[in-house]
Amino acid sequence: MNFIKKYKQQIYFHLILNLIVAFSITLSSYYHIPLSGFKSYTIYFVHFLLLQFSFFGILYLLSINKYVFYTIFPILFLSLSLLGFYKYSLDITISMDLIEAIFQVSLMVSLDLISGYTLLLIAVFLLILFFIFRLYSRISVNQLKSPLLFLAVIGVISYFIVEKIRHDTFNSRLPYVAFHGVKDYLTSDEITLKKVPVEVTSEKENVSFIFVLGESVRSDHMQLNGYQKETNPRLVKRKNLISYKNLYTENTHTVASIKQILTDKSIDDPDDYNDFYSIYSILNTADFNTYWIANGDIVKGYEPIIKSNKKLLLVDKFKTVMSFNKSLDQEMFISFDSIYKKKENQFISMHMIGSHWWYENRYSDEFRKFNPVIKSKYIPSLKEENLLNSYDNTIVYLDYFLDELIKRVDKNNDSSIVMYVSDHGESLGENGKWLHAQEAEACKNPAMIVWYSDRFKNKYPEYVASLNENATKKITTDFFYHSVIDFYKIENFNYDRYQSIFRKGNF
Numbered sequence: 228m229n230f231i232k233k234y235k236q237q238i239y240f241h242l243i244l245n246l247i248v249a250f251s252i253t254l255s256s257y258y259h260i261p262l263s264g265f266k267s268y269t270i271y272f273v274h275f276l277l278l279q280f281s282f283f284g285i286l287y288l289l290s291i292n293k294y295v296f297y298t299i300f301p302i303l304f305l306s307l308s309l310l311g312f313y314k315y316s317l318d319i320t321i322s323m324d325l326i327e328a329i330f331q332v333s334l335m336v337s338l339d340l341i342s343g344y345t346l347l348l349i350a351v352f353l354l355i356l357f358f359i360f361r362l363y364s365r366i367s368v369n370q371l372k373s374p375l376l377f378l379a380v381i382g383v384i385s386y387f388i389v390e391k392i393r394h395d396t397f398n399s400r401l402p403y404v405a406f407h408g409v410k411d412y413l414t415s416d417e418i419t420l421k422k423v424p425v426e427v428t429s430e431k432e433n434v435s436f437i438f439v440l441g442e443s444v445r446s447d448h449m450q451l452n453g454y455q456k457e458t459n460p461r462l463v464k465r466k467n468l469i470s471y472k473n474l475y476t477e478n479t480h481t482v483a484s485i486k487q488i489l490t491d492k493s494i495d496d497p498d499d500y501n502d503f504y505s506i507y508s509i510l511n512t513a514d515f516n517t518y519w520i521a522n523g524d525i526v527k528g529y530e531p532i533i534k535s536n537k538k539l540l541l542v543d544k545f546k547t548v549m550s551f552n553k554s555l556d557q558e559m560f561i562s563f564d565s566i567y568k569k570k571e572n573q574f575i576s577m578h579m580i581g582s583h584w585w586y587e588n589r590y591s592d593e594f595r596k597f598n599p600v601i602k603s604k605y606i607p608s609l610k611e612e613n614l615l616n617s618y619d620n621t622i623v624y625l626d627y628f629l630d631e632l633i634k635r636v637d638k639n640n641d642s643s644i645v646m647y648v649s650d651h652g653e654s655l656g657e658n659g660k661w662l663h664a665q666e667a668e669a670c671k672n673p674a675m676i677v678w679y680s681d682r683f684k685n686k687y688p689e690y691v692a693s694l695n696e697n698a699t700k701k702i703t704t705d706f707f708y709h710s711v712i713d714f715y716k717i718e719n720f721n722y723d724r725y726q727s728i729f730r731k732g733n734f
């Protein structure tokens with residue numbers, strides 16, 4: 228009893244502090260997660276409690292010395308609470324772009340952060356902060372000698388244990404995601420893009436190349452490739468369209484795939500090989516206009532490659548794949564329409580969020596062709612049939628997206644080509660594995676489609692013949708870089724012409 232009495236103020240302080248932090252910061256990362264069923268809620272509740280417990284450890288250590296606490300805690304609390312608020316209200320997740328924007332203060336403008344509304348919010352947080360300080364000043368025991376210290380150390384250790392068991396379990400959520408975002412932003416750039424020799428040229432022929440970089444779409448779920456469900460109702464009716472069912476990659480996650488597809492890096496090169504040519508640097512030097520349109524943020528791991536485009540147009544730049552309220556891919560058409568021009572040497576890349584988990588957020592209701600679908604994000608609680616339906620609905624949406632894009636390009640009546648390549652496939656329950664970024668054959672056979680206009684067909688009959696001849700061959704994603712260079716007849720630059728899909732007799 229004496230024990231409780233002695234540490235009463237201290238226990239009370241940490242209880243209140245953790246309640247406040249839990250509601251204003253930690254819980255925001257769970258608020259938008261779709262869940263249904265007792266099991267899903269329980270799992271995520273335990274997840275949340277563990278995360279908060281680990282952060283309790285850090286807060287405790289911070290509160291041992293009062294000078295440290297009075298200087299560091301206010302900064303931490305105010306910035307994290309604001310991030311928590313924007314996570315709750317806008318589902319914004321910390322990303323490279325967000326950190327960069329915060330540093331450049333452009334976020335203040337873009338999110339209307341300096342509005343009266345936000346100032347009011349900061350005032351509320353300041354009031355809460357003073358309340359915390361008052362409670363803190365009442366602690367009379369030496370926190371370094373308190374038995375609570377033992378609990379705090381266990382809390383901190385639990386963070387490392389959980390992160391070791393499953394990487395990014397805590398790091399992808401507030402508050403830790405903020406520290407990691409800043410760390411990623413500040414650590415030096417690992418990728419070095421090689422400089423392209425200035426003498427690189429090309430015959431300019433007024434041709435538009437539209438490259439769509441897909442996400443998590445596997446070849447065998449395309450109706451075009453013989454899938455029994457009607458996932459491509461629009462594209463099957465298109466002429467001048469070829470589907471490649473035998474595309475392979477060794478890379479099963481986005482960063483590794485992008486680094487390899489858009490550069491001369493081969494799928495056989497080691498992961499840490501980071502010294503390469505960006506396809507965009509080559510095209511820019513040869514005087515083409517390169518555009519990058521994306522429905523998402525740019526990840527540090529491939530940022531320099533993307534930024535080697537002449538122009539970037541990002542739809543939803545402060546939301547990552549961790550956000551559940553993200554824009555649909557069709558939002559990219561607004562950017563596309565604003566730049567797509569007739570008779571210009573354009574190379575436009577469009578990076579989709581595609582079929583990235585959580586599938587239900589990737590398409591609108593009208594594309595919910597297969598039912599029933601998933602209602603929760605917690606995979607073990609879901610039925611395989613529902614998961615497959617949701618995934619296949621994202622392919623129906625892709626079908627719509629590509630068909631709409633082709634419609635726009637076709638209307639221009641120009642010499643154009645649209646090439647769609649997914650970055651990798653997706654594991655859908657094979658050997659008990661789901662999603663991607665893992666060793667699974669289903670992740671290594673991504674979908675690929677090529678469409679060309681009638682004018683293109685008349686202008687480049689030999690290209691079209693080669694595209695058709697190569698349709699059934701086994702190709703690796705290395706083909707892309709070399710094919711683009713070959714397609715534009717880039718001169719004074721070495722590449723592997725045997726990897727070009729625009730030539731016969733390859734593969």
Ligand SMILES: [Zn+2]
Pocket residue numbers: 442443480481482650651
């Ligand atoms: Zn991906």
